[in-house]
Amino acid sequence: MNVVICIKQIPDTTNVRIDRKTNNLVREGVPSIINADDLRALELGAKFKEEFGAKIYVITMGPPQAKEALKDAIAFGLDEAILISDRVFAGSDTLATTYVLSQSIKKIEEETGHVDLVLTGKQAADGDTGQVGPGIATRLNFALGAYIMKLDEIDLKNQVISAIRRLDRGFEKVKIKMPALLTIMSDINEPRYPDLPNLIHSIKYEPRVWNYKDIDADSKKCGFFGSPTQVVRANIPPARKGGDIVSKNDDPNIAADKLIEALKKFKNARLIETLRPLIEGDL
Ligand SMILES: Cc1cc2nc3c(=O)[nH]c(=O)nc-3n(C[C@H](O)[C@H](O)[C@H](O)COP(=O)(O)OP(=O)(O)OC[C@H]3O[C@@H](n4cnc5c(N)ncnc54)[C@H](O)[C@@H]3O)c2cc1C
Numbered sequence: 001m002n003v004v005i006c007i008k009q010i011p012d013t014t015n016v017r018i019d020r021k022t023n024n025l026v027r028e029g030v031p032s033i034i035n036a037d038d039l040r041a042l043e044l045g046a047k048f049k050e051e052f053g054a055k056i057y058v059i060t061m062g063p064p065q066a067k068e069a070l071k072d073a074i075a076f077g078l079d080e081a082i083l084i085s086d087r088v089f090a091g092s093d094t095l096a097t098t099y100v101l102s103q104s105i106k107k108i109e110e111e112t113g114h115v116d117l118v119l120t121g122k123q124a125a126d127g128d129t130g131q132v133g134p135g136i137a138t139r140l141n142f143a144l145g146a147y148i149m150k151l152d153e154i155d156l157k158n159q160v161i162s163a164i165r166r167l168d169r170g171f172e173k174v175k176i177k178m179p180a181l182l183t184i185m186s187d188i189n190e191p192r193y194p195d196l197p198n199l200i201h202s203i204k205y206e207p208r209v210w211n212y213k214d215i216d217a218d219s220k221k222c223g224f225f226g227s228p229t230q231v232v233r234a235n236i237p238p239a240r241k242g243g244d245i246v247s248k249n250d251d252p253n254i255a256a257d258k259l260i261e262a263l264k265k266f267k268n269a270r271l272i273e274t275l276r277p278l279i280e281g282d283l
Pocket of ligand 1: 126
């Protein structure tokens with residue numbers, strides 16, 4: 001079983017700055033981390049290796065410093081990490097990103113004979129579109145299991161994954177035929193702390209680097225040229241002010257009245273429906 005995990009290095013900050021000329025995020029001088037959902041995908045990869053002897057490849061498209069994220073990924077005990085990096089990729093929107101990543105997965109397929117499973121996070125905490133996983137699945141013509149929150153079984157003989165995916169208002173049990181791409185939710189597992197031998201291995205490990213020629217990419221489909229998206233304007237929302245506090249030290253009757261008044265002002269229709277009996281005094 002060959003598995004490819006796509007990870008994204010993101011800025012470790014809540015204080016996001018935007019370049020006023022390009023309307024893109026300013027990444028320079030900001031420390032970076034691996035996106036939280038992607039850490040869960042790495043943990044799954046480590047489990048597949050332990051349980052099935054799967055071979056796990058980790059890839060990221062990014063600048064040279066994204067090598068650090070790949071070294072951290074290798075500390076999960078995984079097999080190989082590849083940085084997809086070239087100036088030609090600068091300015092890639094999600095369409096171009098999915099093109100570059102799917103070309104890279106095809107190259108791994110060429111080298112190994114088959115890729116059975118691709119894992120991505122559900123969403124990157126900076127770009128936040130959730131488009132990359134589904135975009136890669138479409139380009140590779142792989143079955144897509146989006147918003148996966150639990151894996152029940154991987155039946156290698158019949159090449160079927162049984163999983164539970166999150167829906168807006170509930171859950172869905174699905175069977176997905178491999179080759180497949182799963183987008184992983186953060187509640188699926190807790191990422192491990194690397195053990196010492198893997199940590200030492202990861203420090204010495206040098207990821208391979210592929211440029212656009214290595215992955216046989218058409219430069220017109222990458223970077224600025226391959227990106228139809230134009231960011232017209234980007235705004236940072238104003239900081240949220242704290243609301244009224246209902247303290248546990250308040251008199252319970254006064255606290256309850258305050259809470260009900262606060263809930264009446266709340267505009268979330270689903271919550272209001274759930275709480276209506278309480279608000280209207282039926283409970
Ligand atoms: C006009 C425009 C120009 C841009 N220029 C740049 C630029 O120059 N440099 C830049 O860094 N960004 C640039 N971006 C942002 C870039 O397009 C997105 O960061 C990227 O497409 C991923 O989108 P997302 O963050 O919404 O990921 P999501 O779709 O939310 O991510 C879901 C999952 O996909 C995987 N994934 C996402 N991105 C990567 C990746 N790069 N490598 C491996 N796996 C990944 C991860 O598993 C992640 O959890 C630009 C965007 C636009 C619109």
